[in-house]
Amino acid sequence: MNWLLPGGVSTFAGDIDRLYYVILGITGAAFVIVEVALIWFLIKYRARPGRKAYYTHGSVKAEVIWTTVPAVVVVMIGILSGGVWNQIRGRDSVPPGALPLAVHAKQFEWLVTYPGPDGQLGTDDDFERRNDLRLPVDTPMVIALTSEDVIHSFFIPEFRVKQDVVPGMTIRAWFEATATGEYSLACAELCGNGHTTMGGTVTVLSLDEYTQWLADPSRTVASR
């Protein structure tokens, strides 16, 4: 059993993973305590002829302890989580100057709209690619997610990005990739008979390569 997460490649992947390991440590300890106590009691207090069990209805002190300790621990996890969540999804979390992209999901493909040389979406030089998401490294990106038909979910495992794409809504998701390379884009919400085929490639380029791609998408850009 491998409890490690695969390597994260975005600025907030580290925070999410750290939180995961904190929870792994706390729940792991709770797991061991409870299971060891359970097995130990089952062995130690197994029935023996001529013995009676200790007659008790409980202890107020014990109840207070095992009510407050878990309460404090989970509230602590909640506060830690709330901070990271705010940083990723909070009202002002999208970094200023993030580069825009639009991704339109439909059964069963991802249509990516690039802003073209002018860097602006909604102008004449925009162009579209199917299942082919390219973006620059170390640059915050903000993606406008829309759907044609049903709910899809925009999932890039290595970036720790997952956002449902809901028809009738435009949902903004942002992230900043920290290493060049090729990654997978998947759909994480059951979206129909072709759901399993709804994948794409994510190529993280250097900023120069990305600028070239925006200027002239017909040129083959080296991807690693």
Add this chain to the structure above:
Amino acid sequence: MATMAATIDHAHAHVDDRSFLRKYIFSTDHKIIGIQFLMLSLLFLLIGGLLAMMMRWELGFPTQPMPGGTLLPETMAPGGILLPEFYNSLVTMHGTFMVFFAIMPLLVGVFANYLIPLKLGAPDMAFPRLNMASFWIAVPAGVLMLAGFFVEGGAAGAGWTSYAPLSANAEYSGVSLGQELWCLSLVVLGLSSILGATNYITTVINMRAPGMTWFRMPLSIWSLFITAILTLLAIPILSGAAIMLLFDQTIGTTFFLPAEGGQPLLWQHLFWFFGHPEVYILILPAMGMVSDIIANGARKPIFGYHSMVYAIIGIGFLGWIVWGHHMFQSGMNPTLGTTFMISTMLIAVPSAIKTFNWLGTLWRGNIRLHVPMLHACAFVAMFVIGGLSGVYMASTPVDIYIHDTYFIVAHLHYVLFGGSLFALFGAITFWYPKMFGRMMNPLLGKAHFWLTFLFYNLTFFPMHELGLQGHMRRIYDPTQYAFLQHLQPLNEFITLSAFLLFAVQLIFAVNFIMSWWNGKKASPNPWEDTGLEWSTPSPPPHGNWPETPTVHHAPYEFSSPLVQEDYLMQNRKVEGAPAAAASRTE
């Protein structure tokens, strides 16, 4: 003992002149109705399991012909290879059958019916005819749901959660009639649940025997009572939402279709506003029955009985304010995410109280590891895993990554199978002698327990790893994704374990059926328990007791110093005993 048997024979002499049809088919006797629910829901448990086996074949050996698959029609598996659309139906119907037609009726239909009057000292339910109606309405609901597989377009395929718009428009899913049958069936089943819940609540409030005060009720009854309240309040929401969805599908409304002003997230809010209380409907009765069994096995009163009651009530209440944790990634306002995270985290508190009190009950006990006790302890061990893995999803940022992956599949099976189903195996074995007058075979019971425990963990524990590697749920062919290919050996391993897990259930089936005519005859109180139901013959006659019993003690007076034996039945009067001794807390 001899005098006790004689009294019981005398009780049997009471004349029962009901016809076969009124006695066993259209019966108003809560015990028969409980047993009818037992047969019906075990059948659906089997069907749900079979569907899961087909899913596991596809996940372990994607797009390879399934052994025996050629028996299925071309529309499901041409040449034995499962079609993606059939796979989606399998995913949907497995979840639907297990949640609505197996676990929920097993816990509530069977045990609320069987136990509430018997444990409270009532002759029957408050409304016996409503009770009969609740069973005979559940039957057509099941038929409607099954019918999906035999209609054009196949069974519903939008997941058991039926997210709109996929579920709302046949253009998107390719399923029209099947999706409509899904809605219709749940509306019909909902009626059955509401009738049942009304009955349970009324019976608990009004029909307790003299001396059966609220805080002398066994925890099984407390949890079934709170569950009935949750059912009564939650099911109408599902029914309403299902009717809206049905209208979207059939008469052109657009509640959930955004093109004409509808809102897909509305479905999710409605579904989960029902769905989260539903989750507790599926676990609270299991917790209650496990408490009864653990006290019996440990030969000790439940540790912190009052805290246990308040924890049940607490979980029941918190269940209403956490539904948004299913929707962290849905596009719902992220600020709400934080609110729902905090309320969700708080559920860990009553869950921890319950777990530690079970441990406290075992502490310094004189533990008899009979088959029901094995299952009850497995419940505690597995519920801990399911409960702790819930913390990962409750943490909103971690949920971004593991949402809709196999991590959640592992989590929910640790709660529903490791939790509820183990509790049910324990409960069925425990109350089988009362239901059928015979004991189940303990050797077969132990074999079934240990093999199930082993293969269950081999099946579901590795799913945590799948999820941590990003493996999405509900995908037909994981090998399509580069980042999942290295997980295929693990998927094969899980599939083989799942097949073995399914196969060993045969032991339970054989034991269940054979013990019916073959099992050792059960005495009235074979487990030496304290509950009222054990003071009447096994099985109890129509009307349960010749005279209404009177309750003198708290529910779990095991090893009480007042008596020689290590159990003091709730209705046994002890001369010279101080009345308040039973409810003392140290």
